[in-house]
Amino acid sequence: MTAFPLRRRPFLAALAGLATVSSASAVESTGQKTRIGIIGTGHVGTTLAELWVHAGYHVMVSARSLTEAQSLATSLGPLATAGTPAQASAYGDIVVLAVPYGAIPQLGPQLSRTLLDKVVLDPSNPYPWRDGAIADTAQKDGAGVTTQRYFPSAHVVRAFNSVDMTTLRSEAHRAAPLLAVPVAGDDAQAVSQVVALVRAAGFEPVVTGNLATAKLFQPGNTGFELEQDAAGLKQALHLSQ
Numbered sequence: 223m224t225a226f227p228l229r230r231r232p233f234l235a236a237l238a239g240l241a242t243v244s245s246a247s248a249v250e251s252t253g254q255k256t257r258i259g260i261i262g263t264g265h266v267g268t269t270l271a272e273l274w275v276h277a278g279y280h281v282m283v284s285a286r287s288l289t290e291a292q293s294l295a296t297s298l299g300p301l302a303t304a305g306t307p308a309q310a311s312a313y314g315d316i317v318v319l320a321v322p323y324g325a326i327p328q329l330g331p332q333l334s335r336t337l338l339d340k341v342v343l344d345p346s347n348p349y350p351w352r353d354g355a356i357a358d359t360a361q362k363d364g365a366g367v368t369t370q371r372y373f374p375s376a377h378v379v380r381a382f383n384s385v386d387m388t389t390l391r392s393e394a395h396r397a398a399p400l401l402a403v404p405v406a407g408d409d410a411q412a413v414s415q416v417v418a419l420v421r422a423a424g425f426e427p428v429v430t431g432n433l434a435t436a437k438l439f440q441p442g443n444t445g446f447e448l449e450q451d452a453a454g455l456k457q458a459l460h461l462s463q
Contacts (some may be wrong), residue, residue: 259314261307267320269387273423284310311336318343324353330372337376340410344369345382366436379407380436397423399451406436426431426452
């Protein structure tokens with residue numbers, strides 16, 4: 223696999239400022255909302271697309287079947303369009319890998335050049351019974367770190383993988399305190415953009431730290447399927463308040 227140089231911005235220096243990040247990302251500050259490309263039209267891709275379209279974002283959905291993607295886009299309304307995975311990757315300022323984790327080794331070589339310096343949001347979970355050897359690696363090394371290896375030119379952020387999509391649908395924009403969604407990544411600006419999307423979807427983001435800390439909320443670990451507000455999640459994961 224060809225390695226691409228990462229143009230990373232300092233993470234720790236900017237992390238302290240994430241608590242005050244507004245719901246506007248760097249792209250939105252120019253007056254234009256972030257465009258989102260979603261690869262996959264299963265339960266994860268459909269749920270996230272619905273939440274962001276309802277929040278006013280332009281979304282391109284994609285799947286192996288263009289007809290399937292077109293059907294979903296039509297149901298979502300005028301802010302949604304359909305395309306191929308390559309088109310969704312080119313379209314999105316943020317690209318979401320809403321696919322079974324076992325598809326990541328195949329998608330990496332196909333899309334890495336298109337995703338040069340882009341934010342890649344990974345909400346997929348590794349399951350050995352479904353995903354094979356790559357899931358074993360992700361369970362050992364951490365899913366976020368493993369995904370980053372396949373997309374070395376991108377800024378991978380983990381989020382939306384720790385809570386079931388049915389719960390996300392029912393709990394979005396609930397009365398305070400909001401349901402917390404953990405977020406982890408190595409690049410501060412990429413993390414801040416995903417934090418904005420978490421808030422727009424109707425949840426409270428909790429930044430756990432760098433990409434390695436995403437292991438805290440993947441299957442088999444304390445933060446997985448933990449439905450808490452921000453204070454409860456931080457306490458469970460032993461994060462500073």
